[in-house]
Amino acid sequence: MIRPGVPAPNLAPLLGREVVRERDGVRYFELEARSLMNRCTSEYVPFDWTVNPYRGCAMGCRYCYATYSHGYLGVEEADDFHRVIYAKKDSEGETLRRLARAAHRGELVALGTVTDPYQPGETELGSTRSFLQKVACLRGLRVGITTKGALILRDLDLLKTIHGRSSLHIQVSLISLDRSLVRRLEPLAPPPEVRLEVLSRLVGAGLDAGISITPILPGLTDAPRDLEALLAAAAGAGVQRFFRGFLFLRSPTREKYLAWVEREEPRLLPAYLRAYGSGSRLKGAYTTRILATVDRLAARYGLTNEHMGPVRVPPRQLRLFP
Numbered sequence: 278m279i280r281p282g283v284p285a286p287n288l289a290p291l292l293g294r295e296v297v298r299e300r301d302g303v304r305y306f307e308l309e310a311r312s313l314m315n316r317c318t319s320e321y322v323p324f325d326w327t328v329n330p331y332r333g334c335a336m337g338c339r340y341c342y343a344t345y346s347h348g349y350l351g352v353e354e355a356d357d358f359h360r361v362i363y364a365k366k367d368s369e370g371e372t373l374r375r376l377a378r379a380a381h382r383g384e385l386v387a388l389g390t391v392t393d394p395y396q397p398g399e400t401e402l403g404s405t406r407s408f409l410q411k412v413a414c415l416r417g418l419r420v421g422i423t424t425k426g427a428l429i430l431r432d433l434d435l436l437k438t439i440h441g442r443s444s445l446h447i448q449v450s451l452i453s454l455d456r457s458l459v460r461r462l463e464p465l466a467p468p469p470e471v472r473l474e475v476l477s478r479l480v481g482a483g484l485d486a487g488i489s490i491t492p493i494l495p496g497l498t499d500a501p502r503d504l505e506a507l508l509a510a511a512a513g514a515g516v517q518r519f520f521r522g523f524l525f526l527r528s529p530t531r532e533k534y535l536a537w538v539e540r541e542e543p544r545l546l547p548a549y550l551r552a553y554g555s556g557s558r559l560k561g562a563y564t565t566r567i568l569a570t571v572d573r574l575a576a577r578y579g580l581t582n583e584h585m586g587p588v589r590v591p592p593r594q595l596r597l598f599p
């Protein structure tokens with residue numbers, strides 16, 4: 278249900294009423310924006326600017342941490358994050374001005390921090406490509422892109438230009454090689470083999486592309502043999518970098534994801550309720566053990582993690598999940 282103006286009344290006049298794309302039960306509207314670039318001052322993330330050409334994301338991931346963000350548009354139903362999507366239409370001049378400022382100061386611009394820039398609607402709406410065309414006009418930028426979408430290959434020409442003029446790092450998200458599990462968890466995202474092929478082609482084109490194993494899902498994607506198969510496949514695609522992180526369950530993602538677990542993986546529900554009973558993040562020996570396992574396996578296949586310290590195996594291992 279959409280209630281324009283709740284709780285962000287200043288956005289109500291900017292919300293388009295006309296559907297600009299409709300397919301598979303997903304409706305896209307237009308959203309006027311001063312610029313596609315938003316200043317980011319959080320001390321918890323490494324970037325200075327975030328760019329999300331869409332609000333909402335049709336990929337439909339059951340664990341999507343960004344579901345809360347639709348609340349700022351007055352969209353109250355959690356699943357509408359995946360069904361009611363806004364494509365931003367910016368003032369080109371202001372976006373170019375902010376890009377120039379970022380280039381001048383050497384600031385990091387992150388594309389796809391909250392929603393996927395290559396989600397299905399991008400095929401026709403082209404908001405991401407339009408932004409990258411501006412990026413490609415400048416030199417000296419630092420740009421990161423995160424996506425699950427194979428459509429990124431459409432923009433290979435622009436990405437190569439940007440790579441030649443600026444610093445560009447791409448992360449393709451893939452949490453498992455299990456096709457059926459991925460289908461259930463990420464209904465409209467491309468299957469694992471397609472994402473591996475995307476990685477292979479990005480690397481083959483000379484671009485800096487890594488795999489993002491985020492979020493690791495306790496009891497579902499955390500088995501060492503599965504993580505090893507995933508890292509081996511990424512290495513086979515020519516990938517040299519990885520990133521990893523655990524499931525983050527803030528409301529309304531928490532309710533949405535736990536309802537999915539109850540429906541599809543009921544054996545895991547008690548462990549999830551225990552582990553996430555008092556917070557949105559997992560902490561303790563279990564996470565340390567799994568992250569250390571990922572780092573050790575990644576090192577075995579020659580993958581490095583920029584954010585990673587020395588690999589240490591925890592002295593005591595606690596088993597929260599079967």
Ligand code: SF4
Nearest residue numbers: 334336338341392393
């Ligand atoms: S692709 Fe990313 S932003 Fe889109 S639904 Fe999945 S987790 Fe959320």
